[in-house]
Amino acid sequence: MDFEPTYTPEQEEFRQDVREWLAENVSPDIAHPPDSINITEEQYQLRRGLGRKLGEKGWLWATAPEEYGGGGLSLDHAVVIEEEVDSYGLTIPPYYDSGGRLGGASIMVWGTDEQKQTFLPPIFRGQVRTWQLLTEPEAGSDLANAKMSADRDGDEYVINGQKIYVGSSLGCDYMWTITCTDNEAPRHQNLGWFMIPADLPGITIQPMELLISGGESGAGSGVKNTVFFDNVRVPAFNLIGGENEGWKVATTHLELEHGTGGRIGRNWLVDHLFEYCRENQRNGQPLTKDPDVRDKLIDIYVEAEIARLFNLRNYWMRHSKAEITYEGPQASYWRKMSGLRMSQSILDILGPSALTFDPQWGAAEGHMEAHQRSAIVAIHPGGTADIQKLIMARRIGIGREVREKAGALA
């Protein structure tokens, strides 16, 4: 069985157009720092600029409807755009925009037409960057325990509480967040989601001093924050899906975050590693000539290829509206655990030079050191590895008497 996709002549023709456009529009000054914590304002703005150009072209959200600012294109087109952007080591969007990706997709399902007309075009055209704010000190894996309160007062809600481990370096324009809209109501019947302008009075963002890596791409989130809401007044119009109806919105958001909304790109770390092992010597010969190194490199290659193929399958299932069951958490679980296995193999190959970003001793300009940290960190965001297993069990019928259904997607 051949797992690789084949392309139609129309797709190949479109690919040429995309290549030409990207050659003209991707700035050669866009850098790829090993750790996105180090992304500068200038680099961030270069990526935002590219996002806006992609948005104008309809290639930022290629499959989203044109009436809401998307490209109105087919899955065939979207795959080609993703692949070509990936060949520059970039993602779509080319910057961290978790609230746009997940909030936008959730509004597509649960927003009113007026809400879609208001909130989606700026996201789909790359005009705003949005964070997702879910986690609280007592609501991580157990998201339904969210306690940040939203109390109705006339045409507004007044929001009070705290979110942790959220956001990125360099701020955002909007915050997509889950709150408790009735602290007397039963679990799952007491929640509400809001799209909140980040500059409202009463919002304080406090960076967290953590030893985390934001991942080895400039599109990673970088620093994480605690965000405090102190009597923040939000128009009732910004409540998406209805008061106390937030859990159904959460099932869409979480479906995508738990591996169904992943990307289809290559693993750039593996490319960096292979290049490093070809170009650097041990005992007078390239590392790739050492049989033990080759053995580990093949293990790494297999891990990365399986992850890529899971993501490709999920991307196709999502955008072709195929019935989804366990596939999202399966891909997410694989990515998290294979990241750990890969980091061990990289350590076996490179020894201490995998543990430093010192220019003299560190391997591959610090990309390997960043991966040693980010592989451990990656077990947590978007649901922990344990939670992915739990959802898979519920979906395949070994964790619940009635198999759990996937969240609704547009």
Ligand SMILES: Cc1cc2nc3c(=O)[nH]c(=O)nc-3n(C[C@H](O)[C@H](O)[C@H](O)COP(=O)(O)OP(=O)(O)OC[C@H]3O[C@@H](n4cnc5c(N)ncnc54)[C@H](O)[C@@H]3O)c2cc1C
């Ligand atoms: C780098 C990073 C980025 C993040 N980005 C964001 C973000 O942008 N927005 C956001 O809202 N949050 C974000 N988070 C928070 C993340 O979603 C939570 O850390 C995660 O959901 C786990 O929650 P917790 O940390 O409270 O751990 P807990 O839920 O307290 O879990 C602790 C441990 O118990 C295990 N566990 C919990 N429940 C079960 C169960 N039912 N069965 C088996 N094991 C279980 C977990 O697997 C874990 O090992 C981020 C976290 C990190 C580390």
